[in-house]
Amino acid sequence: MKIHIKITEALLAQVRLDLHRRHPFAFERVGFLTAGASRSVDGDILLLCRSYHPVDDDDYERAATVGAQIGSDAMRKAIEVAHPGKSALLHVHTHGGHGLPGFSKTDLISGAQFVPGFFNALPRMPHGLLVLSNTSARGLVWTAKKAQPQYVAGFTQVGRSVRKFGDLYEQT
Numbered sequence: 372m373k374i375h376i377k378i379t380e381a382l383l384a385q386v387r388l389d390l391h392r393r394h395p396f397a398f399e400r401v402g403f404l405t406a407g408a409s410r411s412v413d414g415d416i417l418l419l420c421r422s423y424h425p426v427d428d429d430d431y432e433r434a435a436t437v438g439a440q441i442g443s444d445a446m447r448k449a450i451e452v453a454h455p456g457k458s459a460l461l462h463v464h465t466h467g468g469h470g471l472p473g474f475s476k477t478d479l480i481s482g483a484q485f486v487p488g489f490f491n492a493l494p495r496m497p498h499g500l501l502v503l504s505n506t507s508a509r510g511l512v513w514t515a516k517k518a519q520p521q522y523v524a525g526f527t528q529v530g531r532s533v534r535k536f537g538d539l540y541e542q543t
Contacts, residue, residue, distance in 0.1 A: 372413075373524040373539075374497070374512050376406070376461075378420040380530025387503060389425045390465040397431045399438040399465065403449040405458035408496055416497060416514070418459055424452050437477055439464065446485065450492045459496040460489050461510070465503040471541045472504040474511065482511065483520070490516035499523075507536045 382404075390400045402425040406418040430445035453460045462482065466472045474482075482500040489498040490513075499512035499520065510523030525539030 372415055372514075372521065374416045374418065374510070374521055375525055375527065375539075376418045376420065376501075376508075376510060376523055376537075377527045377529060378404075380528050380532075380534075382420055382423060383528055386423050386463060387465065387505070389423065390463070390503065391467075394428060394431060394439070396433055397439040401426045401431075401439050401441055401445070401462065401464045403452070404461040404463055404501070405453045405456060406461060407456075408459050416512070418461070418497065418512070420461075421456065421458060422452070423463075424449060437481075446488070450489065453489075453496075454492055457493065457496060460493065460498045461501050461512075462486065462499070463501040463503065465505075468504045469506045470504055471507045471538065472502045472509050474500065474502055474509065478502060479511075486513050486520070487516045507541060509537065 404423055405421045409417050426441050426445045430441050432440045432442050434440035486498050497512050497514045501508055501510045508526050511520045513520045526537040528534040
């Protein structure tokens with residue numbers, strides 16, 4: 372099974388612009404993408420990004436050990452946005468730079484703790500984490516609460532032109 376994410380050029384630009392804004396005390400920004408999901412006859416999953424929802428400034432918590440820590444209100448708000456449309460929920464942040472980004476150890480540990488919780492409200496949709504660079508992205512998606520996460524095979528940006536990036540299309 373391969374997982375692929377499709378996003379419009381305008382939506383991706385909106386996400387990157389927001390994630391580069393300064394915060395009063397956090398060292399990085401966090402947001403959530405909602406996405407529709409479809410499965411091919413071969414079992415591959417396509418996530419079609421619908422909307423972006425930045426975490427409100429007041430929902431960040433002071434933490435000396437991580438670049439950004441968000442509270443339960445931020446998670447609740449994200450689930451409330453995704454629930455009416457029965458959307459997949461993708462936690463997104465950026466590490467900046469160029470080329471294929473990687474998840475930090477903290478990203479992987481915290482993601483494994485909070486992403487499965489999204490299945491309590493939206494049990495039939497995949498959910499995950501995305502980390503962006505200025506030119507690429509990497510994703511990790513859970514297909515069920517107890518499932519092992521899988522890396523996203525690739526991303527497609529659609530708009531004035533089509534651009535493919537991510538693991539399937541780039542060398543690390």
